[in-house]
Amino acid sequence: MHTLLISDLHLDVARPGITDLFERWMASDEVRSADALYVLGDLVEAWIGDDDDAELPARIAVATRAVADAGVPVHFMAGNRDFLLGESFARRAGLILLEDGTVHAIQGQPTLLMHGDVLCTDDVAYQAVRRQVRQPAWAAQVLAMPLDARRAFAAKAREDSRAHTGSTMETIMDVNAGAVAQAMRNAGVTRLIHGHTHRPAVHRFDLDGQPAERIVLGDWYEQGSVLRVTPGHVELRGLPTD
Secondary structure: OOEEEEOOOOEOOOOHHHHHHHHHHHOOHHHHOOOEEEEOOOOEOOOOOOOOOOHHHHHHHHHHHHHHHOOOOEEEEOOOOOOOOOHHHHHHHOEEEEOOOEEEEEOOEEEEEEOOHHHOOOOHHHHHHHHHHOOHHHHHHHHOOOHHHHHHHHHHHHHHHHHHHHHOOHHHHOOOHHHHHHHHHHHOOOEEEEOOOOOOEEEEEEEOOEEEEEEEOOOOOOOEEEEEEEOOEEEEEEEOOO
């Protein structure tokens, strides 16, 4: 019995080795025998709409649909790079869409699942942009653009993101401890799993007199990163590209 969780793959045509690794891992016995697979956001570097006719979305859909067809529920929660992914692609890819901040029982323990960006409350500039782009009217305006225009828009957004990251202190871009504690209190849980920060670790701490843990998933820029949860045990490990 095991559940698998991943995030921040940032799949992109510029890094074909990571896409190959993703496809191989999705076809592995570990994935096909799992109780469930959770993808907690930023599956791709940029998502320009469910009507994208590029090769990468098609490859992703084939990989995830095969896992779902094997009887493994594949849950997807949007991140800051793929929040435009919608019902159309989800049906095609066999994905079960989750709201950010969903609580699921992971191997029997109620667990708060988040992408993690809303916990970075010290990054005021990022949070302002996030509020803007998550407005339905903004999404409708972008999705009404031709595909080529959306690709150019996404490329510009990635450049702006890199510039912001390069000019902002790392501590500001990390989660805020108070925001973490409040989110866990609101959800009534003592375990939180999230991605976004690219700082894989298991943090154990005291939450209102109870032992609690925050598990941060790793990114897939240089290698894969997987959290495997079994009853009473968590294992956070890398997946080499070789």
